[in-house]
Amino acid sequence: MNISMAAEQSGVSAKMIRYYESIGLIEAADRRDNGYRDYGDTEVAMLQFVRRTRDLGFSLDEVASLLTLWRNRRRSSREVRRLAEKHLADIDARIADMRAVSRTLKRLVHACHGDDRPECPILDDLAATPATTTTKHTRQPRRTRKAK
Amino acid sequence: MNISMAAEQSGVSAKMIRYYESIGLIEAADRRDNGYRDYGDTEVAMLQFVRRTRDLGFSLDEVASLLTLWRNRRRSSREVRRLAEKHLADIDARIADMRAVSRTLKRLVHACHGDDRPECPILDDLAATPATTTTKHTRQPRRTRKAK
DNA sequence: CTGCACCTTCCCACAATGGGAAGGTCAACG
DNA sequence: CGTTGACCTTCCCATTGTGGGAAGGTGCAG
Numbered sequence: 493m494n495i496s497m498a499a500e501q502s503g504v505s506a507k508m509i510r511y512y513e514s515i516g517l518i519e520a521a522d523r524r525d526n527g528y529r530d531y532g533d534t535e536v537a538m539l540q541f542v543r544r545t546r547d548l549g550f551s552l553d554e555v556a557s558l559l560t561l562w563r564n565r566r567r568s569s570r571e572v573r574r575l576a577e578k579h580l581a582d583i584d585a586r587i588a589d590m591r592a593v594s595r596t597l598k599r600l601v602h603a604c605h606g607d608d609r610p611e612c613p614i615l616d617d618l619a620a621t622p623a624t625t626t627t628k629h630t631r632q633p634r635r636t637r638k639a640k
Numbered sequence: 641m642n643i644s645m646a647a648e649q650s651g652v653s654a655k656m657i658r659y660y661e662s663i664g665l666i667e668a669a670d671r672r673d674n675g676y677r678d679y680g681d682t683e684v685a686m687l688q689f690v691r692r693t694r695d696l697g698f699s700l701d702e703v704a705s706l707l708t709l710w711r712n713r714r715r716s717s718r719e720v721r722r723l724a725e726k727h728l729a730d731i732d733a734r735i736a737d738m739r740a741v742s743r744t745l746k747r748l749v750h751a752c753h754g755d756d757r758p759e760c761p762i763l764d765d766l767a768a769t770p771a772t773t774t775t776k777h778t779r780q781p782r783r784t785r786k787a788k
Numbered sequence: 789c790t791g792c793a794c795c796t797t798c799c800c801a802c803a804a805t806g807g808g809a810a811g812g813t814c815a816a817c818g
Numbered sequence: 819c820g821t822t823g824a825c826c827t828t829c830c831c832a833t834t835g836t837g838g839g840a841a842g843g844t845g846c847a848g
Contacts, residue, residue, distance in 0.1 A: 496825070507806065510828090526813060528826055537767070544766045549741050552804075562763050572762050573754035580745040583738055590735050593697050597728040606721035614720050615710050618692045619685070644794075655837065658797090674844055676795055700835075795844065805833085813826070818819105 495521075498531035502539030509539060517556055518542070550579055643669075646679035650687030657687065665704055666690070698727055 499506040509529075512518045518538060521529035541562060545555045557575060561567045603613040647654040657677075660666045666686060669677035689710060693703045705723060709715045751761040 494825075505805085506826090508804080511805080526826080528813085541767050544768070546804095547741075548745060548766075549738070558763070558766065561760075562767060565758060567758050567760070568756045569752050569758060569760035569762075570754045570756065572760045573749055573752040576745055576749050576752070576762050580742065580749060583742050583745065587735060587738050587742060590697070590731055590738070593695075594728065594731050594735060597696060597724055597731065601721055601724050601728060604717050604721040604724070606718045608716045608718065610713060610715050610717060612709075612715070612717035612720045614717075614724050615706070618696075618706065619689050619710060620692070642794075653836080654795095656835080659835080674795080676844080694835095790848085792847095793845090796842080797840105799840085800838080802836085803834100807830105807832080809828105809830085811827080814824090815822100816824105817822085 493531050493536075495529050495531065498529075498536050498539060501536050503543045504539045512542065512552075515552070517552060517559070548579075549583060554579060641679050641684075643677050643679065646677075646684050646687060649684050651691045652687045660690065660700075663700070665700060665707070696727075697731060702727060 493501075495506045495509055498504075499509060502509075504512070509518075509521075513520055518535075521531060521535060524530050538559070541559065542555055545558055546552075550558065554575060558572070561572050561575075600614045600617055605611070641649075643654045643657055646652075647657060650657075652660070657666075657669075661668055666683075669679060669683060672678050686707070689707065690703055693706055694700075698706065702723060706720070709720050709723075748762045748765055753759065
């Protein structure tokens with residue numbers, strides 16, 4: 493089948509299929525006499541695997557690893573799980589960060605009248621002068637290199 | 641003060657300060673005779689505003705809008721709140737998506753032995769043939785083609 | 789004067805995707 | 819048979835926001 497059909501059946505755009513091929517994520521597809529790429533059910537299944545893995549937020553690098561493991565009949569499930577766990581930890585950390593942001597935004601939105609007046613706690617908060625931070629002046633005793 | 645000091649005090653890297661200037665997010669800094677950019681407390685405060693806004697996940701476009709509102713003494717807080725609410729909704733939607741991913745990953749990780757054996761529900765799930773999805777296939781746009 | 793930490797501009801890269809141009813191919817329809 | 823239009827191909831560009839680094843100028847301590 494042609495690439496657009498493979499795209500439709502796998503849920504991966506034709507553009508992306510070509511891209512995945514170009515970076516070596518998937519093998520180069522067979523070509524027909526006219527130069528068109530030709531796909532079979534095996535290839536479509538692989539593309540579906542890639543799409544599902546991407547849907548779970550794995551990077552293309554991770555997809556590559558998972559594809560290799562998938563194809564390797566002598567893999568250890570330990571390795572697969574390790575990859576998944578690492579990614580899960582990453583996702584959860586990002587969720588935590590975003591929840592903190594969400595809480596802050598909710599608080600700010602709540603505090604703001606949202607009417608014609610210019611007074612706005614949201615802007616006040618964003619502009620908050622770091623009096624809180626007690627920034628006692630990063631000294632500059634001559635050539636002090638910045639830390640961190 | 642020099643750009644590196646402004647960077648240190650604002651928490652925005654020198655690289656980013658120049659970039660923000662180049663895209664017109666912030667005004668071009670004054671220059672000293674030697675061509676060096678020169679920053680004062682006002683500029684640092686603006687950079688801090690930008691950093692805080694970025695920390696809350698606003699895009700640079702949104703930062704630009706918020707900066708304009710911040711500077712405009714005749715703004716309506718309604719507009720600010722609308723922006724914040726829109727962003728909040730966006731964040732919350734993304735959190736929901738990621739939580740769904742997290743739940744799926746947790747389930748998969750849980751189901752996987754993670755030992756030397758190759759059997760792995762994680763890979764099985766990623767490879768799952770859409771028998772479950774009962775996707776009866778979206779019909780073609782028109783001109784049915786259904787190659788081979 | 790030397791050395792070094794600054795500063796400047798400019799270009800490259802990243803991740804993953806889409807848009808679109810220029811040109812070849814295939815099949816249906818009149 | 820020729821036109822038409824939906825395909826296909828490759829190639830380049832844009833995105834978002836950030837960092838790396840080169841090449842060259844400046845300022846100051848020793």
